[in-house]
Amino acid sequence: EVQLLESGGGLVQPVGSLRLSCAASGFTFSSFAMSWVRQAPGKGLEWVSAIGGSSGNTYYADSVKGRFTISRDNSKNTLYLQMNSLRGEDTAVYYCVKCSGTGWMYFFNYWGQGTLVTVSS
Amino acid sequence: EIVLTQSPGTLSLSPGERATLSCRASQSVTSSYLAWYQQKPGQAPRLLISGASKRATGIPDRFSGSGSGTDFTLTISRLEPEDLAVYYCQQYGSSPPWTFGQGTKVEI
Numbered sequence: 001e002v003q004l005l006e007s008g009g010g011l012v013q014p015v016g017s018l019r020l021s022c023a024a025s026g027f028t029f030s031s032f033a034m035s036w037v038r039q040a041p042g043k044g045l046e047w048v049s050a051i052g053g054s055s056g057n058t059y060y061a062d063s064v065k066g067r068f069t070i071s072r073d074n075s076k077n078t079l080y081l082q083m084n085s086l087r088g089e090d091t092a093v094y095y096c097v098k099c100s101g102t103g104w105m106y107f108f109n110y111w112g113q114g115t116l117v118t119v120s121s
Numbered sequence: 122e123i124v125l126t127q128s129p130g131t132l133s134l135s136p137g138e139r140a141t142l143s144c145r146a147s148q149s150v151t152s153s154y155l156a157w158y159q160q161k162p163g164q165a166p167r168l169l170i171s172g173a174s175k176r177a178t179g180i181p182d183r184f185s186g187s188g189s190g191t192d193f194t195l196t197i198s199r200l201e202p203e204d205l206a207v208y209y210c211q212q213y214g215s216s217p218p219w220t221f222g223q224g225t226k227v228e229i
Binding site: 044045046047050059060061062095100101104105106107108109110111112113114 | 151152154156158160165166167168171177209211213214215216217218219220221222223224
């Protein structure tokens with residue numbers, strides 16, 4: 001059974017930093033691209049970032065480019081999202097998602113339960 | 122970036138009725154790489170449909186997807202109370218950014 005367990009969310013002040021983690025199990029982690037998707041309170045879904053299985057390729061939404069860094073440790077089956085220079089508009093539930101598809105044309109076949117990040121003074 | 126527009130915003134129906142949800146893309150979606158997700162209140166989204174029409178594992182056959190190019194449809198043939206949710210479409214026909222529609226809320 002595929003499981004994705006996020007951690008690291010919480011309350012942080014504007015311009016602060018936070019690192020999210022996602023512990024994966026139930027599949028060969030290193031073989032799959034992974035992604036983060038967020039959802040602001042009462043709003044829709046927004047794709048944030050993605051990373052290839054071997055960490056070779058990374059992608060970011062324009063809204064977080066230069067501030068967020070996605071990474072992974074395949075030896076620990078763990079995905080990370082380092083978030084710097086946080087803003088109020090980054091307040092959201094952040095979901096860790098497993099990608100499926102080919103050639104960087106991916107949909108999201110498994111989702112974690114999410115971790116809430118609140119940016120406020 | 123492909124913009125996805127979902128309609129209607131809210132759909133109010135009774136159990137047993139048919140629900141038709143629309144997702145329109147601002148440009149053609151390559152190879153019908155369009156997915157649908159269901160998000161029930163207080164839960165994470167879950168995959169319903171990929172490739173415009175392929176049901177994910179465990180999804181009841183009352184859910185079906187169709188369409189190509191710029192126009193896609195999710196149909197729920199006979200609504201059940203547990204289908205109360207927000208439904209999102211997502212295009213993945215090119216390398217990122219992947220985009221979602223704004224969602225359709227189904228009320229029962």
